[in-house]
Amino acid sequence: MKIMNILQIHNLKPQFPCTFRTFPHHSLSGSLNFSLRKSTRLSSSSFLLLLVTPIRPTFKIFTVSRIEAPFFENNKEEEEEDEERNSATNLTEFEDLAPDGxxxxxxxRLVECSMFAAVTGLVYFLSNSLSIENYFGCFFSLPIVISSLRWGVAGGRKTMVATAMLLFVLSGPVKALTYLLTHGLVGFTMGSLWRMGANWGLSIFLCTIARATGAVGYVLTSSFLIRENILALITINIHASLTFIFAAAGINTVPSMNFIYSLFGILVVLNSGFFVFLLHLLYSVFLTRLGMKDSLRLPRWLEKAL
Incomplete structure (x- = not known):
């Protein structure tokens, strides 16, 4: 009332050259936009009401867009990775099953060694049972030589051991040990030397020693089994035979036992040497016919003959 009286006393009428008008602005900040007009006038009461009333800004809330599924999903990527892994494993399996795998x-190698061992064990068992071992004795070392040439020294050793184990099951330890001493050692030595490319001189010499050692071992084993010294019987018979020959020839000398032992050793080595030499010839011809000539190191005279 005091304000109205003051205005009436002085006959003052508030005139405003411009008025304020609010317009909501459609933006994220929600700020107010004021426009000015010179032609509009406000009264004093409306002016006071304008000052007293609080101004409330209006905001427009924007909705967030929905999340859409991506074009390339993770499941497809995982499926592609699984397919790649499967293809890689299949390739490795095919590579392993390839002839060069x-x-x-x-x-x-396992199949060939087992087949050679089975055939050798069966033939040796049948030849012993039918007493025809002397006719097939030269072929008992051949499977070990072939395995050594094809699969290395390890292949020949596995064939020899597998044959011995098969004979141990079929015929007992005596036949298995006999095979090892008379045929297994010779075949393994020959196959190993031929695999390493040794010449015939060294091969025949070492195979002769292996054959002679196996023969002496066979005699000692038989002596132990029958409880009789077979080596002593052999040397005594040789001594008696030489004494009779010297007496018939008019030579009044009696050979000593050391001479008999030396003669027995020389005869065993010569027998083994001739046998090994014949095995070299036979196996060379047989393996050449099988198409394994490139794996052999033959002497020149034998290459020309073949």
């Missing part, structure tokens, strides 16, 4: 070669 490691798995294929190991399997082939």
């Amino acid at each position: 490691v798995v294929y070669q190991n399997t082939l």
Whole structure:
């Protein structure tokens, strides 16, 4: 009332050259936009009401867009990775099963060695049972030589051991030990030397020693089994035979036992040497016919003959 009286006393009428008008602005900040007009006038009461009333800004809330699924999903990527892994494993499996693969070669080596061992054990068992061992004795070392040439020294050793174990099951330890001493050692020595490319001189010499050692071992083993010294019987018979020959020839000398032992050793070595030499010739011809000539180191005279 005091304000109205003051205005009436002085006959003052508030005139405003411009008025304020609010307009909501459609923006994220929600700020107010004021426009000015010179032609509009406000009264004193409306002016006071304008000052007293609070101004409330209006905001427009924007909705967030929905999340859409991506074009390339994770499931598809995982499926592609699984397919790549499966293809890689399939390729490795095919590589292993290839003729040049490691798995294929190991399997082939195992099959060949087992087949050679089975055939050798069966033939040796039948030849002993039918007493025809002398006719097939030269072929008992051949499977070990072939395994050594094809699969290395390890292949020949496995064939020899497998044959001995098979004979141990079929015929007992005596036949298995006999095979090892008379045929297994010779075949393993020959196959190993031929695999390493040794010449015939060294091969015949070492195979002769192996054959002679096996023969002496066979005699000692038989002596132990029958409880009789077979080596002493052999040397005594040789001594008696030489004494009779010297007496018939008019030579009044009696050979000593040391001479008899030396003569016995020389005869065993010569017998083994001739046998090994014949085995070299036979196996060379046989393996050449089988197409394994490149794996052999033959002397020149034999190459010309073949």
